[in-house]
Amino acid sequence: MNVIEFTFLVWTGSLVAGFLGALTGLGGGVVLVPLLTLFFKVDLRYAIGASLVSVIATSSGSAAAYVKEGFSNIRIGMFLEIATTIGALLGAFLTAKVPASALAIIFGVVLLYSAYVSRRTRPRTETPEPPDPLATKLKMNGTFPDTSGIRNYNVYRVPAGFGVMFGAGAISGLLGIGSGALKVVAMDQAMKIPFKVSTTTSNFMIGVTAAASAGVYLSRGYIDPGLAMPVMLGVLIGSLMGTRVLVKTQTKLLRLVFSTVIVLLGLEMVLKGLRGGF
Amino acid sequence: MRSRNVDEQKLEGLIANLLRAGVVLAAFVVLSGAVMYLGFHPRAHADYRTFHGEPDSLKTVHGVVRYAFSGHAMGIMQLGLLLLIATPIARVISSAAVFAVEGDRMYLLFTLLVLAVLLYSLFGSSLFV
Numbered sequence: 001m002n003v004i005e006f007t008f009l010v011w012t013g014s015l016v017a018g019f020l021g022a023l024t025g026l027g028g029g030v031v032l033v034p035l036l037t038l039f040f041k042v043d044l045r046y047a048i049g050a051s052l053v054s055v056i057a058t059s060s061g062s063a064a065a066y067v068k069e070g071f072s073n074i075r076i077g078m079f080l081e082i083a084t085t086i087g088a089l090l091g092a093f094l095t096a097k098v099p100a101s102a103l104a105i106i107f108g109v110v111l112l113y114s115a116y117v118s119r120r121t122r123p124r125t126e127t128p129e130p131p132d133p134l135a136t137k138l139k140m141n142g143t144f145p146d147t148s149g150i151r152n153y154n155v156y157r158v159p160a161g162f163g164v165m166f167g168a169g170a171i172s173g174l175l176g177i178g179s180g181a182l183k184v185v186a187m188d189q190a191m192k193i194p195f196k197v198s199t200t201t202s203n204f205m206i207g208v209t210a211a212a213s214a215g216v217y218l219s220r221g222y223i224d225p226g227l228a229m230p231v232m233l234g235v236l237i238g239s240l241m242g243t244r245v246l247v248k249t250q251t252k253l254l255r256l257v258f259s260t261v262i263v264l265l266g267l268e269m270v271l272k273g274l275r276g277g278f
Numbered sequence: 279m280r281s282r283n284v285d286e287q288k289l290e291g292l293i294a295n296l297l298r299a300g301v302v303l304a305a306f307v308v309l310s311g312a313v314m315y316l317g318f319h320p321r322a323h324a325d326y327r328t329f330h331g332e333p334d335s336l337k338t339v340h341g342v343v344r345y346a347f348s349g350h351a352m353g354i355m356q357l358g359l360l361l362l363i364a365t366p367i368a369r370v371i372s373s374a375a376v377f378a379v380e381g382d383r384m385y386l387l388f389t390l391l392v393l394a395v396l397l398y399s400l401f402g403s404s405l406f407v
Contacts, residue, residue, distance in 0.1 A: 004316060006324035042326040053359050057305070060297045060365045074290065078373060078388050085395040092399070138384075207366040208392065214363045215399030219338065221331030225355035226324070229312050232359065236305060 003226070010040060011230035018058065018238025023245060024255045025199070026118055026262065028235050029055045029177040030111055034265035037104070037278070042227065044100045044278050048176030049222030052210050054235035055178045059207030061236060062243060071200040073142045076155065076193065080165045081205055084183070085212035087169025092213035095174055096220060104273030107175050111266030114181040115259040132156045135191075144197050153194050161191040173213035176222075178206040293372045300365035304358050311346075311354030318351060339400060367396050 001009075013035050014028070021028025029051050036047035095103065135141060135155040143150045164186035172179040180202050187198035217223050272278065331337075335345040336356050343360075345353030370393050377386040 001324050002320065003322045003324045004320045007312075007316060036326075040326070043329040045329045046326045053362060056362050056366060057301055060301045060362075060369070074373065074376075075385060078370075078385060078392065081370075081392045082388055082395075085392050089395055089399055139382075208370060208396070211363050211366040212395055212399050215396070215401070218360075218363075218400070221337050223336075223356070223359060224326070224332060225308075225311065225336065225352050225359060226315065227326055228359055229308050229315070229355050232308060232362070233305060233312070236301070 006040070007226075007230045010036070010227070011234040013039070014054065014231045014234025015238035015241075018054070018235035019242040020238075020254070020258050021235075022058070022062070022239040022242025024118075024258045026114065026255070026258060027055075027178050027180050028058060028239055030114055030262060031265060032231065032235065033107060033176065034111070034269055036227075036231070038265070038268055038272070044103060045095070045220075045222045046224050046227055048095065048103075049217045049224065050176075050228040050231040052176035052214055052217055053223060053228045054232045055172075055176070055210045056207050056214065057232050057236045058239045059178065059203055059210065061240060062203055071144050071196050072204045073140065073193070073197055073201050074204075075138070075142075076140050076187070076191075076197075077201045077205050079138060079140070079158075080162065080186075081208050083162045083165035084169030084172070084205060084209040087166040087171075088173035088209050088212040089216065091170035091173025091175075092216035093173075094170075095176075095217075095222075098174070100278035101273045101276050103175065104269050104278045106171075108266040108269030108271075108273060110171060110175060110177070110179070111262050111269065115262040115266065117181045117185065118255065118259050129154070129156060129192075132158065134158045142197070144194065151194070153197065154192070156192045157190045161186045164190055169209050169212070172206075172209050173216070176213070176217070178210065180206055289376050293369060293376075296372065297365055297369055300368060301362065304362035304365065306358070307361055308355050308358030311351050311356075311358060314351035315355060363400070367393070367400070370396060 014032060017031045017035060018028040021031070032051040032054060033047045036042040036050065037044055131141060131154045135158050138158065140155040140158070141153065143152050165183065168179045168182035168186060171182060183202040183205060184198050187193040187202060188195060335341045336352060339360065342353060342356045346357035370389060374386060374389040374393060377389055
């Protein structure tokens with residue numbers, strides 16, 4: 001394949017991935033690495049580098065919209081970013097130490113997990129608890145605009161959330177993905193943050209987390225401009241289009257289709273990794 | 279307390295616009311590099327099957343800036359990607375400013391800690407590769 005054909009095909013694939021990722025809320029990053037490695041035969045390290053760059057683009061692009069709506073909680077985000085950025089730095093250093101086939105297997109498992117999380121309905125027990133003293137001390141309790149006016153919320157189990165966030169950061173740095181699914185689990189399940197606040201705060205944290213591993217990737221030579229260029233431009237345009245359409249379409253069927261694709265890609269990554277194909 | 283929160287929201291809105299501007303600028307620089315890259319070597323062979331790493335001129339902030347300003351397509355695209363990486367860093371710096379203005383020392387400290395990790399990754403990590 002020559003450079004023009006390759007660039008065009010990778011750009012188109014990334015555009016579709018970004019579009020579906022934004023539309024379904026599953027993120028485009030998770031399918032990019034399998035797309036590049038399984039279909040375009042790109043080396044796993046180059047694929048991870050290009051994917052990470054596109055994660056920053058979509059996060060920064062969409063975080064802007066959410067901050068204006070007053071959903072994301074800057075203090076929760078900043079505090080948890082201490083965990084995610086240190087985790088990401090560690091993960092990025094580990095990428096060079098872990099064999100490519102093992103990375104592919106971990107990647108596959110994370111894909112399967114993301115699909116599982118997206119299919120599960122969240123059992124929310126709304127039993128009122130007294131405010132957590134640590135969360136109060138950290139000034140994390142906040143408000144967000146709801147259909148019925150301004151709603152107050154409290155934050156719980158800060159250390160548990162901080163721990164899961166460290167893990168989410170490490171996975172993000174190891175695999176070059178946003179690991180939004182894990183971030184939402186930490187905030188939604190452990191810290192009991194309302195879903196709207198946790199998803200938007202997670203989105204705003206993803207870019208900062210990814211930037212923490214980007215420097216390591218750059219100095220290791222994982223970021224190739226010829227490959228990252230079509231990936232970044234494709235995902236950025238695709239996800240912007242996805243966010244626009246988001247409000248108008250019924251996404252239930254699409255979510256089902258996309259999470260099925262994620263499961264299949266996850267299985268293929270695991271199997272190919274087990275065969276030592278990376 | 280209430281009015282300070284309103285100010286905080288306003289400032290965050292301003293930062294949000296800066297973020298978006300950063301992404302647009304980065305995309306524009308990447309695109310200009312792409313036009314040169316595709317225009318000069320359209321028939322070159324694209325092969326990413328094996329990992330070779332990147333040359334030094336594309337691996338450090340200093341190297342990328344110098345390579346880009348000497349007019350190389352690869353360097354210009356990489357500079358655009360660096361601008362993209364810098365966008366969340368700029369965001370953290372602005373948050374530090376917000377907390378400093380509010381006199382929130384605890385969160386200023388948290389923010390500076392995050393900033394230190396980010397700057398270490400970009401400038402310091404190459405020392406230990």
